[in-house]
Amino acid sequence: MTQTAGRIDVHFHSVPPAFRDAIIEAALGPAIRTPTWTPELSLEVMDRNGIGSAITSISVPGTHFGDDAKARSLSRRCNDYSAEIISRWPRRFGAFAAVPLPDLEGACEEIRYALEVLKLDGIGLFTSYSGKHLGDPGFDPVLEVLNDYGAVTFIHPTNHPSGQAVHMGVPGFLMEYLFDTTRAAVNLVLSGAMDRFPRIRFILSHAGGTLPYIAWRVSHIAWRQLAELPFTERFPLPLIEQNSGQISAELVLSRIRRFWYDTALSAGPQTFGALNAVADPERVLFGSDWPYAPETMTRDSIKSLGAPGFLSVAQRSALDRGNALPLFPRFA
Numbered sequence: 001m002t003q004t005a006g007r008i009d010v011h012f013h014s015v016p017p018a019f020r021d022a023i024i025e026a027a028l029g030p031a032i033r034t035p036t037w038t039p040e041l042s043l044e045v046m047d048r049n050g051i052g053s054a055i056t057s058i059s060v061p062g063t064h065f066g067d068d069a070k071a072r073s074l075s076r077r078c079n080d081y082s083a084e085i086i087s088r089w090p091r092r093f094g095a096f097a098a099v100p101l102p103d104l105e106g107a108c109e110e111i112r113y114a115l116e117v118l119k120l121d122g123i124g125l126f127t128s129y130s131g132k133h134l135g136d137p138g139f140d141p142v143l144e145v146l147n148d149y150g151a152v153t154f155i156h157p158t159n160h161p162s163g164q165a166v167h168m169g170v171p172g173f174l175m176e177y178l179f180d181t182t183r184a185a186v187n188l189v190l191s192g193a194m195d196r197f198p199r200i201r202f203i204l205s206h207a208g209g210t211l212p213y214i215a216w217r218v219s220h221i222a223w224r225q226l227a228e229l230p231f232t233e234r235f236p237l238p239l240i241e242q243n244s245g246q247i248s249a250e251l252v253l254s255r256i257r258r259f260w261y262d263t264a265l266s267a268g269p270q271t272f273g274a275l276n277a278v279a280d281p282e283r284v285l286f287g288s289d290w291p292y293a294p295e296t297m298t299r300d301s302i303k304s305l306g307a308p309g310f311l312s313v314a315q316r317s318a319l320d321r322g323n324a325l326p327l328f329p330r331f332a
Contacts, residue, residue: 006052008324008331010154011205011264011287012042014056014085014095018077019063026065031159035291039085043092045290049298052321053331055094056082057124059292060158063098064129071100075110083118094328096124096154101142102132108145115149121328122152122201127184129158135187140196147197152327154203157181173292181209185259186218190247194255201327203285204259207266211256212274219252253278260327262287263319267301269310285327286320 015037023034046054058078064071075098082095097114099107114120123146125134132138134155146153157177185204188194204211261279264287275284286305288298305311305319325332 006046006050007286007320008328009046009051009054009288009290010203010285010324010327011156011262011289012051012054012056013037013059013290013292014039014042014082015291016058016078016081018074018081019058019098022063022065022070022074023061028061028065032061033292037291039089039093042290043089045295045298046092049288049295049302050320051288053092053094053328055096055121055154055328056085057096057154057156058098059156060126062101062126062158064100064103068100068103068106071103072106072110074098075100075106076113079110079114079118079120082120086120091331094121094331096120096122096152098124099142101125101139102129104139104141107142111142111145111149111151115151121330122154124154124156126156126158127180133180133187134184135189135191135193137191140193143193143197143200147199150199150201152201152203154205155181155184156205157184157209178206178209181205182211182214185209185211185256189218189252189255190222194258202259203327204261205287206262206264206289207271207275208259208261208279211259212261212271212278215253215256215274215278219249219256222247222252223249257283259283260285260323263301263305264289265293265297265301267304269304269307272310281315282318282323284319285324 015034020034023032042054046052063074063078078098079095082097086093086095097110097118097120099110101107111123114123127133157173157180159176181204185208188202256278257280259279260283261275262285266275288301290298305316311319
């Protein structure tokens, strides 16, 4: 593989030593995993699967375990580590910086450090913090900073309290992660955050959760029902009140189309049937979710995307690499 060949994987996790140690020390229980990971092992997996470059991010539970100072320190250590990995393999690795949310001041400081000093490729956020989803006005200070930089911002689901309260007998990442991504995306759309902070380039994990499937429902109900009497009287909720009289289905769908979507664990025709109907085809990106998803899933995803009659050669090339280059031009 040449240095510039291969897929660009935008959903590829790292497990920095400081992150692993912090999780072990916090004793968060068996639901929080720390899979085996090293940069060298990553390169082996990448080479076996035609991945030329991977933009790494840390996964659940993030860096904040209840103490702002410790969260700031852990975020900094993870980001410095990512910068070291990039310096060793600059054409193979990129990174979305970790931030210590819900510590707003610490998060804004770390965003500036990661983008100005470390020159990382973007910022990683979770769908919700302390029960509140992105799009909540409480997060506006962080979104303002991200907007100032025009930052590529990778949104990954997390364990929302509501999802944890549902005891289905299956792990949260099977279904609940998709719903939390959907909640955050709809909140960003209906809150107007997409328009208030137009320079942020949001990437949604896992093909946007269930957002593509419910896009028609959300857009038309917001337009035909929620923004008109009697619903404005019966449901005096902020998202409805602020959209009253000014929302349209076209506006909602246009905001949904402004997201980027990765294919991690979402590479089948069933998912693409909805995704192709709402996403800008130039904003669909390859993602594997390794190592939290095993390499067998990476192989299955690549095989599915390459199935006869699924995607054209041009679509595959764009998804694998071309669509990511405007976001990460240093890999061109």
